[in-house]
Amino acid sequence: xxxxxxxxxxxxxxRKGADYLSVEGIPNARLEAEVLLAxxxxxxxxxxxMRPDQIISLKDRERYQEALVKRGxxxxxxxxxxxxxxxxxxxxVNENVLIPRPETELLVDWLLALFSDGKHWHxxxxxxxxxxxxxxxxxxxxxxLKAGHKDFRIYATDISWAALQVARxxxxxxxxxxxxxxxxxxxxxxxxxxILSKVGVIxxxxxxxxxxxxxxxxxxxxxxxxxxxxxxxxxxxxxxxPILDExxxxxVDGGRVLLEIGDGQGRQVMDxxxxxxxxxxxxxxxxxxxxxxxxxxxx
Ligand code: GLN
Numbered sequence: 001x002x003x004x005x006x007x008x009x010x011x012x013x014x015r016k017g018a019d020y021l022s023v024e025g026i027p028n029a030r031l032e033a034e035v036l037l038a039x040x041x042x043x044x045x046x047x048x049x050m051r052p053d054q055i056i057s058l059k060d061r062e063r064y065q066e067a068l069v070k071r072g073x074x075x076x077x078x079x080x081x082x083x084x085x086x087x088x089x090x091x092x093v094n095e096n097v098l099i100p101r102p103e104t105e106l107l108v109d110w111l112l113a114l115f116s117d118g119k120h121w122h123x124x125x126x127x128x129x130x131x132x133x134x135x136x137x138x139x140x141x142x143x144x145l146k147a148g149h150k151d152f153r154i155y156a157t158d159i160s161w162a163a164l165q166v167a168r169x170x171x172x173x174x175x176x177x178x179x180x181x182x183x184x185x186x187x188x189x190x191x192x193x194x195i196l197s198k199v200g201v202i203x204x205x206x207x208x209x210x211x212x213x214x215x216x217x218x219x220x221x222x223x224x225x226x227x228x229x230x231x232x233x234x235x236x237x238x239x240x241x242p243i244l245d246e247x248x249x250x251x252v253d254g255g256r257v258l259l260e261i262g263d264g265q266g267r268q269v270m271d272x273x274x275x276x277x278x279x280x281x282x283x284x285x286x287x288x289x290x291x292x293x294x295x296x297x298x299x
Contacts, residue, residue, distance in 0.1 A: 001065050008061065011052035013037060017068050024072035032077055033068070039081045040064035074219040087139035092169045096162035098229035100135035103260075104205050106284070106292055108139045110258055111203065115144060115152075123200025123255060124152035129187050129243060130206050131156035132229060134167030134180075141176035150179070155199075157183040157190055160228065187239070188246050199250040205260035206239035208232040236262055240269050244276050244296075251298040259294050266291040 002008050002016055017033035026032060038045040040063040041056075056064070070080050078084040078099045084091050086100040087108050093099055114120050128137045137156040144152060158164050164182050171177045183190035209230045214222060221230070232238050240259060247257055257278065261269050266283040273281045278296035286292045 001068065002061055007055050009053045009055055010037070010048050013056055013061065013064065014048065017064065020068055021071060026071060026074075032071060035077060036067040036071060036080065037064050040067055075224055076220045079224060084133075086133075086135045087143075089139055089142060089174060091133050091135055091138070092166060092173060093133055094166060095224060096160060096226060097132040097166045098225055100133055103286060103290075103292055104135065105139075106286065107136050107203055107205065107258060107260055108143070110284070110293065110295065111136075111140050111201065112143055114201070114256065115149070120200070121151065123252070125195060125199045125252075126152065126154045126201045126203065127188075127191065127195075127199050127250065128154060128156040129202065129204040130229070130239075131158050131167050131182070132163050132205075134170045136203060136205065137167070137180055138170050138174055138176055141171075141179050142174050145176060145179065152179060154180045155183060155191055155195065156180060157185055157187065159184070159186045160226070163226075163229075187242055188250065191250070196249055198252060199247075199255055200252055201256045201258065202243070202247045202251065203258045204239070204243055206232065206243065208236045208239070208260070208262045208265060210234060210236040232262075235268070236265060237268055237272075240265075240272055244273050244278065248276065248298060253299050255298045257294075257296045257298070261291060261294055263290040263292075266294060269294045270296075 001020060002013060014033050014037055017037060018030040021029035021033055034045050034048055038048055040060055067080050076099055078093050079095050082092060084093045084099050087105050131137050134156060137154050141154055161184050164184055167182060171180055207230050209232055211231050211234055214231055270281050270283060273296040278298055280297035282295050283291060284293040
């Protein structure tokens with residue numbers, strides 16, 4: 001790829017990389033070429049600008065080229081660099097976990113708002129189902145601890161052992177292990193009996209893409225992200241019933257459920273919650289008026 005450049009500089013190699021990505025049909029080719037070069041050189045992107053004339057060693061060039069080829073094959077940037085920012089935290093990711101999405105930050109906003117008024121500390125046992133990278137759990141724990149709170153516990157589950165390894169790494173990276181326990185199992189399966197009727201909040205971003213829509217997703221998602229974290233069955237609603245139904249055994253009186261949903265799934269998820277006896281059921285949309293979350297209260 002860089003054979004015509006005898007001694008390529010940072011500036012030259014970025015241009016080449018951006019050209020390559022753009023030919024491969026990658027949007028934001030220039031930006032991504034910079035991110036990948038910074039990653040190959042183990043630098044911050046900003047440092048590239050400070051030394052545009054620096055010569056790149058053959059070894060670094062090869063590393064950069066490998067990364068460009070992967071990106072050209074639609075591998076998501078986050079899987080190549082092994083990291084993704086979520087709630088201003090730098091999280092470790094790999095192909096065993098869904099890459100945290102910006103819209104999922106709304107779940108963290110809602111949880112932090114719940115605990116910020118000081119009236120909800122009796123809801124301090126929190127369960128997260130399908131934690132994946134641990135993004136929601138880690139961001140919540142990190143921010144509550146930063147605000148000086150220690151009196152809470154998060155029980156995070158995932159059916160995937162490999163995903164839990166990623167969550168564990170993020171927990172260690174952000175030093176929030178003292179308030180988090182991880183459990184390997186489908187939804188509630190692995191949780192201890194000791195927390196029955198003691199859980200204040202159940203939060204989940206379950207798989208919710210209708211099975212038939214998976215094939216139409218961007219290749220970055222369809223070919224690389226774990227299908228188990230995306231496919232929510234025929235209507236995309238398979239997980240909401242069991243989460244809401246079994247959740248009733250775990251929740252305290254007044255406990256909350258917070259579920260990420262796909263746009264257009266609000267009505268059905270709200271109906272499920274109502275039929276199961278939940279109250280204060282609310283649909284939350286984002287700034288673009290897309291349905292993003294449903295919250296409900298037990299009793
Ligand atoms: N928001 C994700 C996407 O669009 C889906 C996440 C999920 O199914 N929970 O790819």
